[in-house]
Amino acid sequence: MSIESYNGGxxxxxAGKECLAVVCDKRLGARLTTIGMNHSKIYEINPxxxxxxxxxxxxxxxVYQRLRFRVNMYELKESRKISPQVLCSMLSNLLxxxxxxxxxxxxxxxxxxxxxxxxxxxxxxxxxxxTIGTEGFVTGGHCEEQLYGTCExxxxxxxxxxxxxxxxxxxxxxxxxxxxxxxxGAFVYIxxxxxVELKSLKARMD
Amino acid sequence: MSNSYPVNTGSSVIGLCFDDGVVIAADTLVxxxxxxxxxxxxRLYKVNQTTIAGCGGDYADYQFLHNLIEQKQIDxxxxxxxxxxxxxxxxxWLTRVQYNRRSKFEPLWTSWVVGGIDExxxxxxxxxxxxxxxxxxxxxxxxxxxxxxxxxxxxxxDKNGRITRDEAIxxxxxxxxxxxxxxxxxxxxxxxxxxxxxxxEILGPLRATHDWSNVKEHRTS
Amino acid sequence: MxxxxxxxxxxxxxxxxPHKVAGFYPYADNGGTLAAIAGDGFVVIGGDxxxxxxxxxxxxxxxxxxxxxxxxxxxxxxxxxxSLTFTKGLxxxxxxYLYENNKPISTNATAQLVSNMLxxxxxxxxxxxxxxxxxxxxxxxxxxxxDPVGSTERHRYRAQxxxxxxxxxxxxxxxxxxxxxxxxxxxxxxxxxxxxxxDAFMSAAEREIGCGDxxxxxxxxxQGVEEERFKLRKD
Numbered sequence: 278m279s280i281e282s283y284n285g286g287x288x289x290x291x292a293g294k295e296c297l298a299v300v301c302d303k304r305l306g307a308r309l310t311t312i313g314m315n316h317s318k319i320y321e322i323n324p325x326x327x328x329x330x331x332x333x334x335x336x337x338x339x340v341y342q343r344l345r346f347r348v349n350m351y352e353l354k355e356s357r358k359i360s361p362q363v364l365c366s367m368l369s370n371l372l373x374x375x376x377x378x379x380x381x382x383x384x385x386x387x388x389x390x391x392x393x394x395x396x397x398x399x400x401x402x403x404x405x406x407x408t409i410g411t412e413g414f415v416t417g418g419h420c421e422e423q424l425y426g427t428c429e430x431x432x433x434x435x436x437x438x439x440x441x442x443x444x445x446x447x448x449x450x451x452x453x454x455x456x457x458x459x460x461x462g463a464f465v466y467i468x469x470x471x472x473v474e475l476k477s478l479k480a481r482m483d
Numbered sequence: 484m485s486n487s488y489p490v491n492t493g494s495s496v497i498g499l500c501f502d503d504g505v506v507i508a509a510d511t512l513v514x515x516x517x518x519x520x521x522x523x524x525x526r527l528y529k530v531n532q533t534t535i536a537g538c539g540g541d542y543a544d545y546q547f548l549h550n551l552i553e554q555k556q557i558d559x560x561x562x563x564x565x566x567x568x569x570x571x572x573x574x575x576w577l578t579r580v581q582y583n584r585r586s587k588f589e590p591l592w593t594s595w596v597v598g599g600i601d602e603x604x605x606x607x608x609x610x611x612x613x614x615x616x617x618x619x620x621x622x623x624x625x626x627x628x629x630x631x632x633x634x635x636x637x638x639x640x641d642k643n644g645r646i647t648r649d650e651a652i653x654x655x656x657x658x659x660x661x662x663x664x665x666x667x668x669x670x671x672x673x674x675x676x677x678x679x680x681x682x683x684e685i686l687g688p689l690r691a692t693h694d695w696s697n698v699k700e701h702r703t704s
Numbered sequence: 705m706x707x708x709x710x711x712x713x714x715x716x717x718x719x720x721x722p723h724k725v726a727g728f729y730p731y732a733d734n735g736g737t738l739a740a741i742a743g744d745g746f747v748v749i750g751g752d753x754x755x756x757x758x759x760x761x762x763x764x765x766x767x768x769x770x771x772x773x774x775x776x777x778x779x780x781x782x783x784x785x786x787s788l789t790f791t792k793g794l795x796x797x798x799x800x801y802l803y804e805n806n807k808p809i810s811t812n813a814t815a816q817l818v819s820n821m822l823x824x825x826x827x828x829x830x831x832x833x834x835x836x837x838x839x840x841x842x843x844x845x846x847x848x849x850x851d852p853v854g855s856t857e858r859h860r861y862r863a864q865x866x867x868x869x870x871x872x873x874x875x876x877x878x879x880x881x882x883x884x885x886x887x888x889x890x891x892x893x894x895x896x897x898x899x900x901x902x903d904a905f906m907s908a909a910e911r912e913i914g915c916g917d918x919x920x921x922x923x924x925x926x927q928g929v930e931e932e933r934f935k936l937r938k939d
Contacts, residue, residue, distance in 0.1 A: 480883060616788060
């Protein structure tokens with residue numbers, strides 16, 4: 278078992294019409310043992326911008342703290358909020374600085390522009406290679422393959438917030454249920470122009 | 484378990500179905516590692532008037548199988564006059580021999596292209612050292628999968644799969660020329676085996692020219 | 705076990721070889737994806753027709769499905785030389801069954817036979833993913849899946865092979881309906897099952913390079929076996 282899958286866990290972000298779903302599972306494992314059942318992999322940068330760090334949990338915490346520091350410095354220096362594009366570059370750069378001796382995490386950045394309603398989705402590997410989520414969803418973590426299968430089949434463009442919650446949750450839970458390393462429920466952030474809702478999903482606990 | 488590696492080896496074999504027959508081509512070089520060692524070894528084999536075969540990989544293993552196939556054909560001529568070894572039968576037989584030897588961990592390190600006329604229709608099949616087998620209208624082994632298949636596939640599609648005997652032979656010559664230019668273990672002396680309703684024959688040995696215009700035609704940069 | 709064999713094979717890379725070749729390894733991964741859905745009075749099984757080795761496509765038209773009887777289909781993929789040998793061996797066993805019992809073998813008996821035949825090679829396995837799909841004695845659809853050494857289970861639906869991990873959770877969602885409170889929809893029809901199968905393979909071909917070219921579907925009903933081909937992306 279590789280170090281990337283030591284803790285397990287899965288994340289996903291899906292875009293709808295002027296709304297966004299950011300999803301992660303709740304499991305924290307140590308190889309095959311589950312040691313945490315309420316472990317979020319989603320970190321809020323601001324109410325319209327989220328970063329998900331699946332992979333080795335200890336690295337995820339470190340990377341989040343270092344990223345938070347850089348975001349704070351950026352916002353102090355520039356006197357403005359960080360945008361999804363900039364955050365994505367920032368995380369990518371942070372990861373690539375450790376090109377040799379890397380952090381064992383992936384990265385998903387999901388943001389919504391509250392003025393226009395435009396959604397921004399990015400995913401990257403442990404070295405910071407960015408893929409832009411033009412298909413409407415990005416995935417990461419231990420059951421990435423399963424997530425690609427369900428998202429590709431269930432996703433439709435321009436969903437409203439209620440439908441998006443339904444589709445994203447179904448895609449995510451179905452994928453997690455076929456992976457021993459992920460699951461034990463899920464957190465879903467539904468982000469719209471004027472509201473953020475955090476839902477906690479119940480799922481099978483095995 | 485011992486000697487599970489090739490020693491003297493032949494390079495690519497390429498094959499193509501045309502309207503009413505099949506062509507298979509291969510050069511005549513057998514190499515010892517990177518050394519060009521034997522220049523005039525035929526790797527194509529006319530089994531009978533309906534069946535031809537070409538072989539890449541270890542030349543000793545090819546000769547061993549060649550002898551077995553030859554004996555099969557002789558037995559047929561002696562005992563079942565007029566019932567020739569069909570390409571489909573030979574292809575199937577080769578899959579079993581290759582698979583049984585790989586299961587004994589004593590592989591015959593070869594890859595085969597078998598062609599011919601089976602029940603009036605062109606037949607072209609592939610078998611490798613594991614017994615992996617498939618049938619297709621275009622087949623190449625070794626370096627030919629990278630160099631020759633795209634050229635043959637394009638030609639095939641441009642002609643909507645309708646190719647004459649002469650066009651097929653011309654295409655083989657072109658592909659051998661490409662392989663000679665780019666595959667360091669290929670050679671300019673080669674043979675072409677053709678089979679159609681009128682019977683099978685092996686053309687050659689022929690010579691590929693040192694003509695790079697042919698190569699440039701297929702370059703994208 | 706496979707790792708041991710691989711290292712054994714690599715250890716044979718000797719000075720005597722004039723080539724830089726890794727030693728002999730008796731298995732190959734030739735890809736392929738299978739999925740089957742059972743219903744009341746029918747079963748559908750689909751397999752892609754792409755045959756690969758690494759990033760190279762051997763053939764775009766290699767069928768992974770074999771009709772065994774008027775009520776039973778087998779799909780096999782993975783190490784293609786093992787698939788060929790296994791299905792060939794199975795055909796012979798079924799002929800013996802026919803001659804000895806003077807009737808075609810039932811789907812359930814085929815399912816058990818396949819498991820036994822796989823387990824017979826427990827210590828040098830056929831490296832294949834297998835699905836047996838057919839109608840049982842009550843004309844109900846039955847899907848059996850196997851691992852390379854014959855572990856088996858009967859399912860309502862199942863996906864296997866390179867894109868199995870992409871298709872299975874989708875089928876869980878639309879057919880298993882886990883994590884859903886909405887009432888069970890009306891009985892699954894053959895037509896709906898076909899749509900799910902095509903959707904599943906189209907989605908899988910989008911993301912998995914080992915899956916593509918064509919989807920070959922066999923539909924088994926008490927009336928017999930029908931076949932359909934469906935285009936998938938070729939890149």
